[in-house]
Amino acid sequence: MAAGNFDRATALSMLKKMVRIRAFEEQACLAAERDRLVLGAIHPSIGQEAVAAGIVGAMRRDDVLLSTHRGHGHTLAKGANPLAMMRELLGREGGCCGGKGGSMHIADFSIGMLGANGVVSANIPIAAGAAHAIRLNGPDDDRIVVCIFGDGAVNRGPFLEGLNWAGIFHLPILFVCEDNVYSATTRTAEVTAGDGPGARAAALGLKVVEADGNDALALHETANDLTAGLRAGSGPAFLHARTYRQSGHTSFDPAAYRPANEADAMRQSNDPIHRLAALLNDGSGSPDLEALLGEAEAEMAGVLAEAAATPFPAPETAFSDVQDIGSPAAEAF
Amino acid sequence: MAAGNFDRATALSMLKKMVRIRAFEEQACLAAERDRLVLGAIHPSIGQEAVAAGIVGAMRRDDVLLSTHRGHGHTLAKGANPLAMMRELLGREGGCCGGKGGSMHIADFSIGMLGANGVVSANIPIAAGAAHAIRLNGPDDDRIVVCIFGDGAVNRGPFLEGLNWAGIFHLPILFVCEDNVYSATTRTAEVTAGDGPGARAAALGLKVVEADGNDALALHETANDLTAGLRAGSGPAFLHARTYRQSGHTSFDPAAYRPANEADAMRQSNDPIHRLAALLNDGSGSPDLEALLGEAEAEMAGVLAEAAATPFPAPETAFSDVQDIGSPAAEAF
């Protein structure tokens, strides 16, 4: 992206968003590893923040988002409260799902965030259905749906079924393949035949854009175009964003299966935060990335401290939110 | 296909095969509608016999075939005994599955026919696995697998998963989409996004051939090329054969949802048997299609009569072939 060809205020706010996402996840990892306060698995998106800031940042508040197990960044970018999220990661009262979902099921329906998902690819048909409901509402409803999934998800059947569905019903949905090279410990390319996610989506009739997933500004511009098109009735679109997973698969994974230095090289030369900061550098010390990182770290450390001081949920909530009909705690046990 | 550019003996034997397939299915339909001897659903492939004769006819006896609910033709073309098949359709002793499977589960492992399938698209991963086993056996095993499915099957997830699998493991398998325009009562094009089966397979990295599915000779030649390639290690291939379902979805379906005359027009101008017979016509009354049809009808009427005279299976077989461990007829009922 050519420097200068962007709105500086927007770009700065994107940078701040990315920095806050990273700080949130760094604190979450500390909470897991150092403090043993996060007991379930968390999947950091460190190094992938441009997708959240660029694409989710292009959504309206009332648009609908579906994400994956690696969804903290998307959720924050959609506008969720970091304290409610951190409480959720720690399984506490006031967590955005009441402590019942945790990291892999984080959701905030009040801002159209309809959930992360613990099952790879499962969010694709669900997202298509959300868009289907919008279409059923008629032309007055101009919301769109964004569905984000990983490179590994394109090898599961729901990918085909969901994209086909979006195509035949001409739905207002943007599918985003956030390609971070790996599916857990496997290099996705080794288990993926053909020319990859974009080629598959094109064969299913979707409009496809291939993008540098670490270029936040370009992603933002592309997403703005695509979402405008969706609102104008373009039919479903597909964005393949190539990024890189700087962390292990989970916060506990040392990722020793990667070629030596692969991650370091990416951190040094292709980190989305540093790239955006460099692009914005006006030569006079603005933006001051260190200062931004410091502020965000302080904010999120505070969030973690507050979350850690929050009590666990009331025990009886183990039996609420199950169903209206039929007592979940029926005495048959 | 240019007349003359074929081996007449092969072509004649293909014509006979197609005529016998049609006669078998016509008798099966009579057994269902006239005699009420076939109690389950049967799905005739009338009008689609070129796929069976052309493609399955290009297989070796030890090659492996997996088919669908519409699999009588494929099974006969692979070399199954029509009497054993008819007995199976009538649920009798001596049926190729002992009367336990019926039309939708017809199979003859002795000739490498590993089963029709009652679940659309389910045969695709299974076929990939059969080819996987051949590859595990090493280079001495030069068998190939042919997997046939309908146009409706390309909208289910196993299509993507199975083709991707065949691609990454470089398996000796030919996928055949026998496209007869309809999925039950639905025009498949109306529920299929993008450019169809071939485009999807190409995006998954397979070698794709688009073919006239009612041109038996051309299909045969194409299948010969593809199977030779597979044996030589080409990796998986995909053949999209466009044909037409002249009958209803099942033998009882009047198919009133089709445009008036659509089926009649196909019967008149694009019937694979008549096309092949016309191509072979040497001007001196050979081949005598009427005679061939008559012979085949007599043969298959005899088969039906013999099948109808066969007793039902021994009642205790309701409890055999379940599993080695754990009694299926355990007294817990």
Add this chain to the structure above:
Amino acid sequence: MESLTYIEAGRRAVAEAMRADKRVWCVGEDLGRGGVFGQYRGLREEFGADRIADAPISEACIMGAAFGAAMMGTRPVVEMRFSDFALCAVDELVNQIAKARFMFGGQSRAPMVIRQPIGMWRSSAAQHSQSLESWYTHIPGLVVACPATPQDAYSLMQTAITCDDPVVFMEHKNHWQTEGPVDTGRSVSLGEAEILRTGSDVTLVSWSGTVHTALDAARHLAEDFEIEPEIINLRTLWPWDKDTVFASVEKTGRLLVAHESVAVGGFGAEIAASVAERIGHVLKGPVRRLGAPRSLIAYAPNLEDQVRVSADWIVEAARDLVKGIR
């Protein structure tokens, strides 16, 4: 009171619900032409292609997309064609639909009716004949309805569509043409069994198609053996009407549960175990279950019959119970 077929009763309940609430829509394969059994006949003409939507063959996506649309405030009726094909959509039903409300801390609802026709239907063989209702009773978050009569088909469908929980709605394929009286003014709540015949000698609990078999058996027992069974049509399996079943067993002292599905791991075990646990002291003899042997359903009609709970089996089991034979 009108006499309707089971299929028409369900069709009418769906049509009325669609007229009353425009959030209700149906989705599945071949619905535009009335659906594979004709359950949707005429509805496309009345409601159009958006609300009677034709889906590609993709059960996973039908289920998943309907769920997404349900979370967005619509009320889908999902057609799985045969319950067997719903096995292509189990992740969607069990991991997603059943769990979302809880996992999201109550932020979502999945008001869906998931139609999964079950049961043996002459010579449909092993992949088109299953009855897996007990599976879904084991999944927190799901309601399970198994209508036996046209009245059930009508009233339970009506209640299921207005319910905010996902309801697995299992119609019996062999009973589409069964006719019976339907009072369209009668509402039935989920979890409410019906006593179809009162009796004092043995409580006979069943659901779905087996209810009709039980009624046959009851006539036979009364006429030929002077045994008066109390016949309970359970109607919904989760929740199930323990009160009605327990009250009946307290009266008769004997329990026989009969169902078409496999006995091992079937819902009959849940009922028999519950009775033995909670009111075992009122029993005059052992509880008894009848279900299919743990074999598969064959194509050949005579083999199929080997695994079908018949009126004869029920008569024999009931007589044994009353005679005190174990």
Add this chain to the structure above:
Amino acid sequence: MESLTYIEAGRRAVAEAMRADKRVWCVGEDLGRGGVFGQYRGLREEFGADRIADAPISEACIMGAAFGAAMMGTRPVVEMRFSDFALCAVDELVNQIAKARFMFGGQSRAPMVIRQPIGMWRSSAAQHSQSLESWYTHIPGLVVACPATPQDAYSLMQTAITCDDPVVFMEHKNHWQTEGPVDTGRSVSLGEAEILRTGSDVTLVSWSGTVHTALDAARHLAEDFEIEPEIINLRTLWPWDKDTVFASVEKTGRLLVAHESVAVGGFGAEIAASVAERIGHVLKGPVRRLGAPRSLIAYAPNLEDQVRVSADWIVEAARDLVKGIR
């Protein structure tokens, strides 16, 4: 006798089977790097990429392809990672693998071991914690194994790999590091339970992780309440060892079944119902089941604990049974 962890016992049985029979191979996601829990550590190095095969994320195809390969004479060990993900492959397992041999009239076999790790594993939440073993007991054609101890993990895996039936092999995720003695010369057949502790007051049947909870409870019962439970580790659910369970109940006159999975529709119902049906007359009081309430498994640790059958629950239930409290 060696002391091995549960995970290492399973790993060793797989490795030995692969050395003994070159038709055996393993397939699943991430196996080349040892598998998600390390169950395959070192096997890629010994057996190569063909026999320890990395699959794409596509459970349906892993299951289906392994089945195709099994019908062709290989003997796959299929890794589903979490039993929850196996719900993406239910058509393949239930409609295809379980039914093929029968539908094809005995022409095929599916010698497969389908590993589906089950159970709660701290804060894995509702999509990574399920125990659906009862589902598979209900499906004719399938064998269901639920190892509790390292010896089970070793011996049952050994037997499962040599068995010609498809075996659903459900290891408990929370016990990978549980250590115990393993006699590698001891073979265990499918359908053979083990009495881990003899006792005369109450028969306590369990499997998988709950066996350990039951052993804890037993110590407590014996030391603090002078109640001597007989502890049966069922090991396989289909077939299940009725002889051992019935003989024990005939001795103690009391049955308590405890399992981690949801009580409603759980396999405890099958056992309780079978005992009540067949040997109800030997009972000194009601049978009793303990399982999870019909709610979901939450992420928060304190909520998760609300639905876990604990030693305290077992102690209380056993005391009630012995005291004759209903």
